[in-house]
Amino acid sequence: MADTQRQRLEAREEAILAAATAVFGESGVDGARMAEIARRADVAEGTVYLYYKNKHELLEAVVDRFWRELTKGAIAAISEGANVSQQLQELASYHLQSLIDDFKIVEITSRARMRHGVPGRQLPQIREYVRVFDAIMQRGIDLREFSADTAIWQIRDVFYGTLEHSARTLVLREQGFDPSVIDHLMRLFEQYRPSKQSDDTSTLDSSAIMEALSRIETKLSQSP
Amino acid sequence: MADTQRQRLEAREEAILAAATAVFGESGVDGARMAEIARRADVAEGTVYLYYKNKHELLEAVVDRFWRELTKGAIAAISEGANVSQQLQELASYHLQSLIDDFKIVEITSRARMRHGVPGRQLPQIREYVRVFDAIMQRGIDLREFSADTAIWQIRDVFYGTLEHSARTLVLREQGFDPSVIDHLMRLFEQYRPSKQSDDTSTLDSSAIMEALSRIETKLSQSP
DNA sequence: CCATAAAAATGATTGCGGCTCATTTATAAT
DNA sequence: ATTATAAATGAGCCGCAATCATTTTTATGG
Numbered sequence: 001m002a003d004t005q006r007q008r009l010e011a012r013e014e015a016i017l018a019a020a021t022a023v024f025g026e027s028g029v030d031g032a033r034m035a036e037i038a039r040r041a042d043v044a045e046g047t048v049y050l051y052y053k054n055k056h057e058l059l060e061a062v063v064d065r066f067w068r069e070l071t072k073g074a075i076a077a078i079s080e081g082a083n084v085s086q087q088l089q090e091l092a093s094y095h096l097q098s099l100i101d102d103f104k105i106v107e108i109t110s111r112a113r114m115r116h117g118v119p120g121r122q123l124p125q126i127r128e129y130v131r132v133f134d135a136i137m138q139r140g141i142d143l144r145e146f147s148a149d150t151a152i153w154q155i156r157d158v159f160y161g162t163l164e165h166s167a168r169t170l171v172l173r174e175q176g177f178d179p180s181v182i183d184h185l186m187r188l189f190e191q192y193r194p195s196k197q198s199d200d201t202s203t204l205d206s207s208a209i210m211e212a213l214s215r216i217e218t219k220l221s222q223s224p
Numbered sequence: 225m226a227d228t229q230r231q232r233l234e235a236r237e238e239a240i241l242a243a244a245t246a247v248f249g250e251s252g253v254d255g256a257r258m259a260e261i262a263r264r265a266d267v268a269e270g271t272v273y274l275y276y277k278n279k280h281e282l283l284e285a286v287v288d289r290f291w292r293e294l295t296k297g298a299i300a301a302i303s304e305g306a307n308v309s310q311q312l313q314e315l316a317s318y319h320l321q322s323l324i325d326d327f328k329i330v331e332i333t334s335r336a337r338m339r340h341g342v343p344g345r346q347l348p349q350i351r352e353y354v355r356v357f358d359a360i361m362q363r364g365i366d367l368r369e370f371s372a373d374t375a376i377w378q379i380r381d382v383f384y385g386t387l388e389h390s391a392r393t394l395v396l397r398e399q400g401f402d403p404s405v406i407d408h409l410m411r412l413f414e415q416y417r418p419s420k421q422s423d424d425t426s427t428l429d430s431s432a433i434m435e436a437l438s439r440i441e442t443k444l445s446q447s448p
Numbered sequence: 449c450c451a452t453a454a455a456a457a458t459g460a461t462t463g464c465g466g467c468t469c470a471t472t473t474a475t476a477a478t
Numbered sequence: 479a480t481t482a483t484a485a486a487t488g489a490g491c492c493g494c495a496a497t498c499a500t501t502t503t504t505a506t507g508g
Contacts (some may be wrong), residue, residue, distance in 0.1 A: 003486095004360050005475075005476085009485090010486095025227070026343045027340070028338060028339070028340060028341015028342065029341065030341065033465070033466090034465075034466060034467080035465080035466090038329055039408040042380075042486090042489045043486075044486060044488060045466090045467085045487085045488070046467085046468080046469085046486070046487055046488065047485080047486055047487070048484070049466095049467065049468080050486075054466075054467075055466065056267070060390040093333075103343065104341075104343075106336065106456090107337075107338065107343055110331065110334045111334075111335075113331075114252060114331065116251070116252055116254070116255050117250070117251045117252015117253065117254065117256075117328075118252065119327065119328075119331055119392075119395070119396070121396075122396065151404075153393060154405060154408050155402070156389075156392065157386055157389035157390045157405075158382065158385075158386045158389075158408075158412065159395055160385075160389055161382075161384075161385030161386040161388055161389030162382045162385040162386060163385070164383030164384070164385055164389070165380075165381035165388075166378065166381045168343075169381055170379060171344075172342070172343070172346065180378070181378060182377050183382075184374055184382075185382075187415065188382065188412055188415055190415070191411065191412055191414070191415055200289075200296075206258075206353055208337070214426055229455095229504075229505085233456090257493095257494070257495090258494075258495060258496085259494080259495095267457075267458090268457060268458045268459060269458085269459070269495090269496090270457070270458055270459065270496085270498085271456080271457055271458070273495090273496065273497080274456070277496095278495075278496070279495065279496090291477075436504080449498090449508105450500085450505100450507105450508095451507090452505105452506085452508090453504105453505085453506080453507105454503105454504085454505075454506095455502105455503080455504070455505085455506085456499105456501105456502080456503070457501080457502070457503080458498105458500080458501070458502085459486090459498100459499105459500095459501105460497105460498100460499095460500100460503105461497080461499100462495105462496085462497075462498100463488080463494105463495095463497095464493105464494095464495090464498105465492105465493095465494100466491105466492095466493090466494105466498100467490105467491085467492090467493105468488105468489105468490085468491075469482085469486080469487105469488100469489100469490095469491100470487105470488105470490105471483105471486105471488100471489105472485105472487070472488105472501095473485080473486070473487085474483105474484085474485070474486085475482100475483080475485085475495100476481105476482085476483075476484085476485070477480100477482075477483090478479105478480085478481085478482100
């Protein structure tokens with residue numbers, strides 16, 4: 001059966017990836033021995049090289065998988081119907097918690113970005129991950145909850161930059177998750193709301209309100 | 225002369241450090257060959273190990289020196305008599321410019337932090353460097369230019385986190401220094417000023433309405 | 449100026465670990 | 479059952495960090 005064969009190959013690849021994730025996490029990139037990874041995956045050392053060209057590609061695969069899982073988790077952590085601020089808060093909390101929990105792998109990420117000492121392109125799955133933020137922010141701008149006068153990439157750098165630095169601070173101090181970091185960041189983001197003062201921007205945005213009202217109406221009619 | 229002797233030794237150490245800085249910068253940590261570093265410093269390979277225990281300690285020395293120079297530069301870049309906001313702006317500009325100029329070495333820093341795969345302590349000179357920010361911020365709080373209700377470390381993480389992420393973005397996009405990043409960050413920091421007066425609630429404000437609607441929406445989706 | 453001890457420098461050698469490749473084993477095709 | 483192809487193996491190769499026995503330089507004293 002060609003199908004079972006394919007499954008066996010995929011299972012082997014998965015075993016190698018899992019072993020590599022564990023060993024990289026425990027021993028770091030330099031400390032990780034290919035022989036040890038092979039042993040844990042229950043394959044010969046040469047077999048690893050049938051699936052991954054070299055140690056660096058294996059590292060990239062591990063990191064890429066990590067961020068793919070993180071993307072899934074982030075999407076799951078965000079309440080579908082909530083407003084933009086709420087979603088941002090959820091994403092921030094999820095992100096900070098993940099960075100703390102998997103600090104080792106996160107640190108390893110910077111290693112994977114390097115291509116023989118030159119900062120190569122972003123890994124595709126990291127690009128995918130930041131789009132989660134972009135999507136929320138874009139919706140915020142569309143709904144006039146946030147103003148459009150700052151480029152999204154700059155806001156994104158504030159968001160992820162702050163959270164990454166904060167995570168490092170918390171881990172080095174051996175503190176855990178600190179909700180005040182999230183509160184602080186969310187308070188900063190108030191800055192991005194349209195100014196409430198008497199500009200032409202204070203005009204009533206009836207379409208956004210009608211959209212929200214009809215969503216509420218729908219929900220009300222769904223739940224007796 | 226014991227004095228000349230000492231100078232000769234220091235000159236040798238300096239030559240090795242300079243060679244290492246160059247080679248690490250060009251080839252990255254893994255690409256750098258100890259033989260090449262020795263060759264450029266015009267010493268035998270074994271001699272390098274008289275001054276630095278191993279490759280990792282040499283890397284640490286390179287990174288430490290870089291941040292020490294950066295600290296000097298930062299202090300020089302700040303106008304003594306200026307007000308706190310002005311100084312913050314100067315520090316931010318200097319920092320962003322430096323991160324872009326020496327992106328390679330900055331990326332290598334994360335490597336030096338690692339002690340056989342475990343995130344060790346901060347390097348002493350990096351601690352020194354962040355104190356430049358802390359000193360300015362503390363003065364701002366003392367002078368009541370900034371309010372004291374957010375922990376300095378959190379504000380520091382926003383500052384450095386944002387700038388480091390922005391620098392990476394700019395370098396990867398092959399753009400150079402972008403003043404709007406600084407403007408944006410400084411505008412964010414307005415948030416930390418003590419609030420002067422209560423806001424005016426009488427004006428019609430669609431975003432406030434939207435907020436209220438969103439709260440209702442959230443509550444409805446929570447209670448079926 | 450030479451003798452001698454100590455310090456510094458050298459580079460051939462070693463050991464480790466990533467990676468290769470000739471060989472073996474498993475699977476598919478006829 | 480036979481052959482062809484794909485997959486897996488692990489002993490050995492090779493590059494490089496690190497060592498250390500030897501050589502060279504410098505300091506000291508008579």
